[in-house]
Amino acid sequence: MLTFTGVLDAAGTGVIWGEAQKAAGSGAVVLELSALEGCDTTGAVLLAQLAARPGSSVQGARPQVQALMDRVGKIGPPPPPPVAPTVTLREALQGGMVAALGGVAFLGEAVLALLRLPARARQFRFSDLLRTADQAGVRAVPLTVLLGTLMGLILAFQSLVPMRRFGADLFVANLVAISLIRELGPLLAAVILAGRTGSAFAAEIGTMKVSQEIDALTTMGIDPVTMLVLPRMLAAMMVMPALTVILEMAGLLGMTLVMVGAGYPPITIGNQVAQWVKPEDFFGGIAKAVVFGAVVAGIGCRAGLATGIGPRAVGLSATAAVVGGIVATIVLDGLFAVLFYRLGW
Amino acid sequence: MAERAAAVEIEGVAQAFGGRVIFRDVSATILRGEVFVILGGSGCGKSTLLRQIIGLLAPSEGHVRVLGQDMYADRGDVLTRIGVMFQAGALFGSMTLLENVMLPLQVYTDLPPEACARVAQVKLGLVGLGDFGRAMPAEISGGMAKRAAIARALALDPPLLFLDEPSAGLDPVTSAGLDQLILDLRRDLGTTFVVVTHELASILAIADRCLMLDRAAKGVIAEGDPRKLREERVHPTVRAFFHREMPKEAGAA
Numbered sequence: 297m298l299t300f301t302g303v304l305d306a307a308g309t310g311v312i313w314g315e316a317q318k319a320a321g322s323g324a325v326v327l328e329l330s331a332l333e334g335c336d337t338t339g340a341v342l343l344a345q346l347a348a349r350p351g352s353s354v355q356g357a358r359p360q361v362q363a364l365m366d367r368v369g370k371i372g373p374p375p376p377p378p379v380a381p382t383v384t385l386r387e388a389l390q391g392g393m394v395a396a397l398g399g400v401a402f403l404g405e406a407v408l409a410l411l412r413l414p415a416r417a418r419q420f421r422f423s424d425l426l427r428t429a430d431q432a433g434v435r436a437v438p439l440t441v442l443l444g445t446l447m448g449l450i451l452a453f454q455s456l457v458p459m460r461r462f463g464a465d466l467f468v469a470n471l472v473a474i475s476l477i478r479e480l481g482p483l484l485a486a487v488i489l490a491g492r493t494g495s496a497f498a499a500e501i502g503t504m505k506v507s508q509e510i511d512a513l514t515t516m517g518i519d520p521v522t523m524l525v526l527p528r529m530l531a532a533m534m535v536m537p538a539l540t541v542i543l544e545m546a547g548l549l550g551m552t553l554v555m556v557g558a559g560y561p562p563i564t565i566g567n568q569v570a571q572w573v574k575p576e577d578f579f580g581g582i583a584k585a586v587v588f589g590a591v592v593a594g595i596g597c598r599a600g601l602a603t604g605i606g607p608r609a610v611g612l613s614a615t616a617a618v619v620g621g622i623v624a625t626i627v628l629d630g631l632f633a634v635l636f637y638r639l640g641w
Numbered sequence: 642m643a644e645r646a647a648a649v650e651i652e653g654v655a656q657a658f659g660g661r662v663i664f665r666d667v668s669a670t671i672l673r674g675e676v677f678v679i680l681g682g683s684g685c686g687k688s689t690l691l692r693q694i695i696g697l698l699a700p701s702e703g704h705v706r707v708l709g710q711d712m713y714a715d716r717g718d719v720l721t722r723i724g725v726m727f728q729a730g731a732l733f734g735s736m737t738l739l740e741n742v743m744l745p746l747q748v749y750t751d752l753p754p755e756a757c758a759r760v761a762q763v764k765l766g767l768v769g770l771g772d773f774g775r776a777m778p779a780e781i782s783g784g785m786a787k788r789a790a791i792a793r794a795l796a797l798d799p800p801l802l803f804l805d806e807p808s809a810g811l812d813p814v815t816s817a818g819l820d821q822l823i824l825d826l827r828r829d830l831g832t833t834f835v836v837v838t839h840e841l842a843s844i845l846a847i848a849d850r851c852l853m854l855d856r857a858a859k860g861v862i863a864e865g866d867p868r869k870l871r872e873e874r875v876h877p878t879v880r881a882f883f884h885r886e887m888p889k890e891a892g893a894a
Contacts (some may be wrong), residue, residue, distance in 0.1 A: 306760075310750030336798030336830060337767065338750070338760045342814045345759070371766030374739055374758040429822045480734060604780035606734035 299635065304339030305640060306558050313342060320346055327352030330356025340364035368391065399620070402598040403591070409521040424527035428509040432493040432593075435536030437542060440488060444543035446481060448550025450471060456558060464557060470570040472551040477573055481544040481579045483629055485536060486588035487545075490621030497528055498617035501600025502610040525597040529590050536589030537582045544581070576641045584632050590629060592621040646853075648801050648833040649694060652865045654703030655691050656754040663689055664860045665702070669852050673800070676827060676834040676847045683856035688728070688805055688838045690854065694835065695725050695803055708801060717857070723750050724794030728805045730786035732778035739766060739774035745796040751861065764792040766824060784815040791822065801833045802826075806842040820846045841885065847872070853879055 298320055303306075327344055336344065344365045347354050357365065383391075413420060455468045501524055506511055513520050548569065555565050599617040603609045647670050655665040663686040670679040679687050692698040694705050696712040705712045710719040732741050742761035747750055752760065767770055768788040779785055787807055794802055804823070808816040820843050826832045837843060844851060844867050851870070853863040855878050863879045865872055871883040881887065 305754075306746070308749050310746075310752040310756075313756050314750050336762055337795070338746075338752070338798055341756075341760050341763050360829070367829070368766070371763050371771055374762035376776055378737070402841045606777070608735045 297330040300333065300343070301333075303434060304335035304342070305334050306336055307635075309335075309338045309342050316342060316346065320349070323355075324351030326352065327354045328356060329358070332358070332361060334358070335361050335364060336365060337368055339368075340368045342556055344369040348552040359519060368422065371572075377494065386394055386603060399598060399624070402500055403594050405521055406525055406594055409519060409526055412490050413522065413526065416519060419518050419522045422521060422526075425531050428493075428531035429530050429535050431496070432489065432532055433538060435490060436492055436539060439492070440485065440539050440543050441546045443484060443488065444476075444481075444546030447474065447484065447543075447552040448547030448552075449554055451475060451547070452481075452551040453553035465484035466560065466564070467557055468558075469565045470572040471550060472580060473573050473578065474567040474591055475553075476544050476547040477578050477581050479581075479629070480586055481540045481547065482585040483625060485585060486592055486625040487537040488539065489532060489536060489589060489591075490592045490596075490618050490625065494599075494612040494617040494621040495593045497593060497596030498603075498613040499597040499610055501597055502613040504602035505601060505603040506607070506610060520601065524556060525594070525601075529593040531587035533586050534589075534594035536585040540581060540585040545632055560589070566624060580632075580636055580641055587628060588625050591624050595620040596625055645674060647671065648673045648675075648708060649677075649770070649835060650704075650706040651690075651694065652704045652706075654690070654693055654700040654705060655695065656686060656698070657701045658866065659700055662859050664854055667703070667854070667861055669854075669861075669864065670832065671835055671854070673833050674695065674831050675849040676823060676836065676843050677856065678848040679835065679837045680839055680844055680851050680867075680882070682839065682856060684876075685854040685856040688856055691805055691835070691837045695723065701845060719799060719823070721745075721838040722799050722801065724797070724799040724802045726790040726794045726802070726804045726807060728809065729777065730783075730790040732786055736779050738770060738781070738792075739777050741778070741789065742793045742796050745793070751799055761792075761796065764795050765789070766827075767794045767795070769818070780868070783810045784819075787819065788809070788822070791819075795826070798830060800831070801835070804834060804837055804838075806838045808843045809834060813842070816840065816843060817846070819843075823847050828884055839882075841883065847861060 298316065317387065327343060327347055329343070340361070343354075343361070346352060348369060354365070409416075451472045452468055455471055456465055458472065459465045459468055459471075501510075504524075504541070510520050510524075513523060552562055552565050556562060596617040599613040602616075603613045648668075651667060651669045651671075654817050656663045657665075657829060665800060669677075679690055681687050683839060688696065692704045692708065693700045694712070696705075696707075696716065699713050708719050708722055708825070712719070732738070733744070736744070739761050742764050746757040746760055747754075748876040750757075762771065762774055764846045765774055768791050770785060770788055770792065771788075773781060773785065778789070781789065790802070791802075791807070794804075807819050807823075811819070822835070823834055827834060834847070836843075836847065848867045850865060851863075851867045852861055855859065855862040855872075855876075857878070862876045870879055
């Protein structure tokens with residue numbers, strides 16, 4: 297026999313749950329409830345569970361307690377916890393391919409929207425383009441200068457030590473300048489864009505999707521790609537060359553600081569850079585920057601438009617935008633390297 | 642009725658945002674075991690007053706005591722003894738309905754996990770969602786989300802429940818089901834309800850007493866049994882509200 301006294305509320309039930317189950321053992325039990333003044337639904341769950349054992353009985357329960365026990369006793373057990381679905385490697389690869397093809401299709405859709413722009417000029421918001429250019433470009437300048445300077449400093453310092461052993465320390469200026477202007481400038485600017493702006497595009501458009509603003513645009517006959525995606529992509533393509541040049545200049549400044557510290561006058565460093573960096577290096581980097589801007593912004597916007605349901609989906613979209621933007625940039629950089637090699641640049 | 646202990650005491654509260662006064666000098670005492678409705682037209686400050694009572698918005702003036710505790714001085718453990726259902730449900734989107742209801746039990750009781758799940762299932766069953774424990778909030782309708790939010794608010798069997806617009810946007814049948822649920826819980830568990838709503842049918846079905854706020858008056862214009870307020874020739878806005886008619890000033894315009 298198990299005797300309950302006092303009031304059985306949620307906190308008290310939590311304390312005695314294990315002991316009550318243990319004391320009741322595995323067989324039938326008699327519940328003596330005449331001294332039980334009351335209970336809430338949590339207490340009633342415990343009592344109902346004990347009373348439901350075969351052969352068990354209840355004595356002296358007050359009507360309110362009995363009514364609650366009867367009520368909770370009619371409710372079935374909780375569902376088993378969900379099992380995470382397993383995905384084979386093949387399915388994962390197929391999913392990745394489909395996502396990549398979807399990205400290409402989206403870029404195609406954006407190009408089509410651009411071609412149709414003259415007919416849909418009223419749907420294009422120039423103010424959005426300027427606002428995005430301000431957020432993605434002007435406001436990114438301090439971070440770009442900081443990262444560029446540090447990158448130049450680090451590259452120069454790390455190269456200076458081993459090259460000095462061969463008496464080639466003056467060529468550190470050439471190495472850093474060519475690395476920055478051909479590769480690292482556009483690449484790092486794209487990483488900054490993906491981290492700062494691509495994720496913001498995904499979160500902003502994703503929130504609009506969750507709150508049905510995209511549906512509202514569609515039902516008004518307004519193309520979301522023209523109104524939301526094109527201004528962002530064009531703004532990113534506009535600001536990326538500027539960010540790239542700023543990053544490269546900052547990097548060269550950082551390198552110059554190290555070289556001056558190593559005893560070389562700035563004019564010598566300037567001559568080295570001017571002799572070795574060709575116009576095609578600079579313009580090749582700028583061309584890459586424009587393409588990276590379009591791709592990073594496009595991936596961010598696509599992640600936003602593909603947002604699912606619920607607040608978690610917005611976070612997932614922002615993550616997809618950053619990861620997708622960085623991966624796509626590096627893959628494209630590899631393709632550009634092959635292309636420039638073929639062109640003899 | 643006057644002998645019953647007070648569940649909520651509101652003393653001369655006011656709220657202003659910048660220089661804009663929403664309401665001033667609002668006082669009321671909500672007794673244990675009653676269903677108390679805060680009503681009024683859109684923009685009169687119903688939800689603002691509720692946010693003050695539940696501790697989310699400190700009043701510009703006045704005091705709020707809930708279950709004997711001052712909400713802005715020394716709350717003690719009062720937050721474990723109240724439950725709140727927000728207007729849109731505010732269910733956690735990354736959790737199933739069962740996990741949403743289990744959360745307070747896991748945090749505030751010593752119940753083992755299987756007991757938490759069982760109790761949470763009972764709460765979902767009480768609001769008619771026994772078959773939806775594994776559903777995600779995004780997969781259910783607005784009415785179901787409101788009922789799930791009530792189940793979560795009920796998780797710890799609090800003696801005091803606050804419901805913000807429980808019937809808003811629901812069909813009449815679902816709305817009537819929610820009203821019946823409130824009355825059942827009050828009868829079975831003695832729960833005190835503070836309900837913010839402007840749904841006339843719900844007010845008349847569930848309220849023991851009500852407090853009516855008015856945007857023009859910036860405060861309380863009526864308090865008492867809504868059925869009596871409907872019959873009495875009182876403030877023109879109160880009459881217009883209960884008889885679903887245009888106020889004289891607006892009608893004349």
